[in-house]
Every structure is written in C-alpha cells, then in structure tokens.
Amino acid sequence: MNSKNYTHAIMFHHFHGLGHPQVQGSISGVEFEEMLDWLSSRFTILSAPVYLEKLKKESLRPTDICLSFDDALLCQAEVAVTVLNKRNIQAFFFVYSSPLVGKPDPLEIYRYFRTVEFSDIGQFYNEFFKEAEGLYDESIFAAKQSYDSTSYLSAFPFYSESDKWFRYLRDQVLDKEKYDFVMNRLMDRYRFNQKEASTKLWMNDDHIRRLSEAGHIVGLHSYSHPTMIHKLSKERQAEEYVANFEHLSSVLGHNPIAMSHPCGNYGDETLDILKKMGIEVGFRRDSSVTSITSNLEVPREDHANILRQMKQ
Numbered sequence: 001m002n003s004k005n006y007t008h009a010i011m012f013h014h015f016h017g018l019g020h021p022q023v024q025g026s027i028s029g030v031e032f033e034e035m036l037d038w039l040s041s042r043f044t045i046l047s048a049p050v051y052l053e054k055l056k057k058e059s060l061r062p063t064d065i066c067l068s069f070d071d072a073l074l075c076q077a078e079v080a081v082t083v084l085n086k087r088n089i090q091a092f093f094f095v096y097s098s099p100l101v102g103k104p105d106p107l108e109i110y111r112y113f114r115t116v117e118f119s120d121i122g123q124f125y126n127e128f129f130k131e132a133e134g135l136y137d138e139s140i141f142a143a144k145q146s147y148d149s150t151s152y153l154s155a156f157p158f159y160s161e162s163d164k165w166f167r168y169l170r171d172q173v174l175d176k177e178k179y180d181f182v183m184n185r186l187m188d189r190y191r192f193n194q195k196e197a198s199t200k201l202w203m204n205d206d207h208i209r210r211l212s213e214a215g216h217i218v219g220l221h222s223y224s225h226p227t228m229i230h231k232l233s234k235e236r237q238a239e240e241y242v243a244n245f246e247h248l249s250s251v252l253g254h255n256p257i258a259m260s261h262p263c264g265n266y267g268d269e270t271l272d273i274l275k276k277m278g279i280e281v282g283f284r285r286d287s288s289v290t291s292i293t294s295n296l297e298v299p300r301e302d303h304a305n306i307l308r309q310m311k312q
C-alpha cells in the first residue's frame, strides 16, 4: 500500500438506506462501517477538531487522517452520522447554503427524480427524448443529421448509445435553459414534487446546528456551489463565500473556520478571500497533489477510491 502516506482526508457524498435511494457511488451504513474498519487498520482516524489542531501545529503524522462530508446531504445526517456517533468520531461537514435557504440545486434534484421515478436509466432516456422532441422538434431533427455517434465521446467507451445521445442533446443541442425546461415538463408530467424532494435530499438548519453541537466541524462550501468558482471575478467569489459565511455563522452561532472547495476549484484570489475570513483549513477535492501545500489546500481521497483499494 504505497499510497497510504499520501492520504490526508477522505471525502464522502451519497449514502443509501433508511429511505434514501441507491444512487451512483452511494454506500450503505454497513459499507461505511466496513470502510471505517479498513481505514482504521491502516490509518489513525482523527476527529476533526484534533486534526485541525495538529495541522496548525504541523504535528500531523503521515498516517493521521480525517473524514469529511460535502454538500449537506440529508442521507449523511441520517445514515453516516449514526455510525460516526456510535464510534465517537467527529468529522467535517461542508455546507453550501442555497438548498437550505430554499434554492435547491437542479442537478441534485434531477438525479433524485431519475432515481425514484424510473426503473432504469433507459426508461428515463426514452421519456426525456420524447419530451425534448415534442418541444424542440426542428433543432433535434437537424441535430440527428449532423450527429456522429462513432466519434462523439469516443474516449468514454462505457457510454451506451443512449448515454451519448442524451449528453449530445443536453450539452450540444439544448442550452441550459431548454434542458431545464424539458426536465421541468417531465417532472410535472410525473407529478414529481420538487419541494418535497428537496426536503429529502438536503439537511436543514436544525441538522447542521445539531452536527455542530455534537462536536462536528461545519464549514463553508460556497453559497450556490458554482462548478468553476475560480473563473468568476474576485467580487463574485467573495459574494459566494460571504453569503455562505453569514448563513452558517447565524445558524451555528459562531464563525466557520473550515471549508472545502466546490468541485475542487479555486484560485489565488479564492485563497486570499478565505484567508481574510479567518478560515483555518480548506480541502481540495482530489488527491492528485499528494502533500499538503498549504492549510487551505489539503488533498482528499474520494471514498470511491478507498472502495476500490478495499477490493484489491
């Protein structure tokens, strides 16, 4: 196990069980426990506050790691936290504010809709294609003439024909507005309640307050989770983090001191903003950088990579 000296933190997203559906990459509470056992036999899992103290004092040992959870997903509070409490491990939870203040992220909603309303992805594609053709008949007809299925996304051989055609329509033919329109029509057709879905997808202010009271560290993850925050102007980046900071500090009753970079993206300006806010630790999304270059750039290993290593 060569890579073990390079693991600093583990990043988790979706969990299933207790009413939360299985989605791509999700793990159950039992799998989470197995993973913690596997990790404990190789590393020392530190509680978040201890990890932060040792990071600041530069006294982390190569085998010290911490656990972190992004995106304020309710499945984390209901599936993972039960396990954490049982083992008395405090973790980092990174919260983006928009879903908690009534502006849910459409991508997460779409994923949930696909999962709960359709028996498989093929059935979803059929309905999506029908709906899109009904609305944008002419542009889709034209797209069919120019579409070359052998060359499109040929770098991803695991994509089916429908996977590719769906992505072509979504990314090349329909713009975001039209794509959202098709999805909304489809959700209406299925009488899918987006508001209700969002209460099942995300934590609310009470959940994050309870996490903090239980000793977990709740930190920033931007306001609206831009996919490429480093491409925004410095002012827009500051707005994202200030709004997130204000929301969390009012709920928690203290200032956040930790954060993770949404989609792993940041630039020098971002780090400057975070430093001025008094943020003491920030996490990357990947482990392509193997050492901690600054306290605002701690690499993390995706839990999917840990699962892969466990199976080896």
Ligand SMILES: [Zn+2]
Pocket (backbone or CB within 6 Å): 070, 071, 221, 225, 262, 263
């Ligand atoms: Zn995120």
